[in-house]
Structures are given as C-alpha cells and as structure tokens.
Amino acid sequence: MAETQLRFGILGCANIARKVSRAILLSPNTTISAIGSRSLDKATAFASQNHFPESAKVYDSYDAVLDDADVDAVYVPLPTSLHVRWAVLAAEKKKHVLLEKPMALNVGDLDIILEACESSGVQFMDATMWMHHPRTAHMKQVLSDEQRFGQLKSVHSTFSYVGEGDFLKNEIRVNPNLDSL
Structure with a gap:
C-alpha cells in the first residue's frame, strides 16, 4: 500500500461513477473520502452499493464535498453543462479535478476550466480512459x-x-x- 493516498470526493451518482469509483478503490494510492448528491438517500445507497470505505462521508450536496478538508481531488461525472461551474469551484477550493468526458460544451468553457486549475495550482485530468x-x-x-x-x-x-x-x-x-x- 502506498504511504500517502490521494483522497477523492465524487460529485454525483452517475452510472459511469460506478466504474471510476471501483478503479479509485483498486488503486493502491487513492481512496474515496466523500460523495455528494442532491439526495442524501441516493448518495448513501451509491456508497453502499459500490463498497465505499466506511470512513467515506456522504453528503446531500456537491458543495459539502468541496468544503471537506479530507478531499484532495474531485471526480466530476455530472452532465457536461455543469462541468464549468463545478470544476472551477473545485479548483478554487484547491481540489485537483478529474472531469468526465466530454469535458466541456465548447473550447471556451474548457479554457475557463483549465485557467481555473492553472491559477489555483491544481492538476486537471479528463476521464478518457483509452489514452491510458x-x-x-x-x-x-x-x-x-x-x-x-x-x-x-x-x-x-x-x-x-x-x-x-x-x-x-x-x-x-x-x-x-x-x-x-
């Protein structure tokens, strides 16, 4: 096991998040610290169904995940139209950003996300798995x-x-x- 683990928060309970959360849990240097949804019941069920660690916090908002000091990075599987808002907020809170594809609705929105990550000194990565x-x-x-x-x-x-x-x-x-x- 790695000495230091990158602690992920997940914004939302999209189906693709099931696969990505499994990959996070299988990696020796990452863990899931929190999940947020618009519904506490949905987030609780998602965490249970996907075998999140018992220490993972469950929230009824995305903001709560971003405010959690035990979250180093966020995975954003939300609809594309919400990516700018939540990726920029995550970067401003000094959270690294793993953004589901497609990353943005247009290149201008992607530029906003990249600028927020760069100016906040956080890592940006898209979740296009085939590249890796x-x-x-x-x-x-x-x-x-x-x-x-x-x-x-x-x-x-x-x-x-x-x-x-x-x-x-x-x-x-x-x-x-x-x-x-």
Missing part, C-alpha cells in the same frame, strides 16, 4: 512499424457509442435541456 490503456500503447507501437504500414503521416479515429432500447429517451447525455451533447 495498455492497448493504446500497443496500438501506437504497431502503427509505428514502418515495415507494416510505411511512414504514417496521420491517423484519424472516431469514438462512438450505439445506444440501445430507450437510450435516446432516458439517457442524460442526450437530454437537450442539459446541453449534454
């Missing part, structure tokens, strides 16, 4: 093999997802009232 996956390093190695492909000048790729069933009806990421996608 061993398959990505292997893919780069394979594509760099000039014997196979010659000298590549550029690669264009697309990341997409096909929603099934009632995805377009119930998925928060496609809710136009939240400026999600």
Whole structure:
C-alpha cells in the first residue's frame, strides 16, 4: 500500500461513477473520502452499493464535498453543462479535478476550466480512459512499424457509442435541456 493516498470526493451518482469509483478503490494510492448528491438517500445507497470505505462521508450536496478538508481531488461525472461551474469551484477550493468526458460544451468553457486549475495550482485530468490503456500503447507501437504500414503521416479515429432500447429517451447525455451533447 502506498504511504500517502490521494483522497477523492465524487460529485454525483452517475452510472459511469460506478466504474471510476471501483478503479479509485483498486488503486493502491487513492481512496474515496466523500460523495455528494442532491439526495442524501441516493448518495448513501451509491456508497453502499459500490463498497465505499466506511470512513467515506456522504453528503446531500456537491458543495459539502468541496468544503471537506479530507478531499484532495474531485471526480466530476455530472452532465457536461455543469462541468464549468463545478470544476472551477473545485479548483478554487484547491481540489485537483478529474472531469468526465466530454469535458466541456465548447473550447471556451474548457479554457475557463483549465485557467481555473492553472491559477489555483491544481492538476486537471479528463476521464478518457483509452489514452491510458495498455492497448493504446500497443496500438501506437504497431502503427509505428514502418515495415507494416510505411511512414504514417496521420491517423484519424472516431469514438462512438450505439445506444440501445430507450437510450435516446432516458439517457442524460442526450437530454437537450442539459446541453449534454
């Protein structure tokens, strides 16, 4: 176990937060110190269902997580339209920011987030997992093999997802009232 653990707070109970919180708990140098939701019952259930440490605090607001002195970094899986507000507040409270994708609605909003993190001296990272996956390093190695492909000048790729069933009806990421996608 690492000597010092980075203590995460999580803002919200989105489905993607289940996977990320598991990764945080599996890492030897991170832990979850707090979770906040608009509902205390929802946050309590989320913490229990996802096996948070008993020491993790549960709050009925996002502000309470940011005000918690035992939180070093926040993971923000909220709808994209809320990212600027909560990432900037987190940075102003000197919390490192792990922001779910997409990071912002436009480049101007992303610039605001990055400036807040830089001026507060906190680390910013987006939660695009494939960049850090061993398959990505292997893919780069394979594509760099000039014997196979010659000298590549550029690669264009697309990341997409096909929603099934009632995805377009119930998925928060496609809710136009939240400026999600």
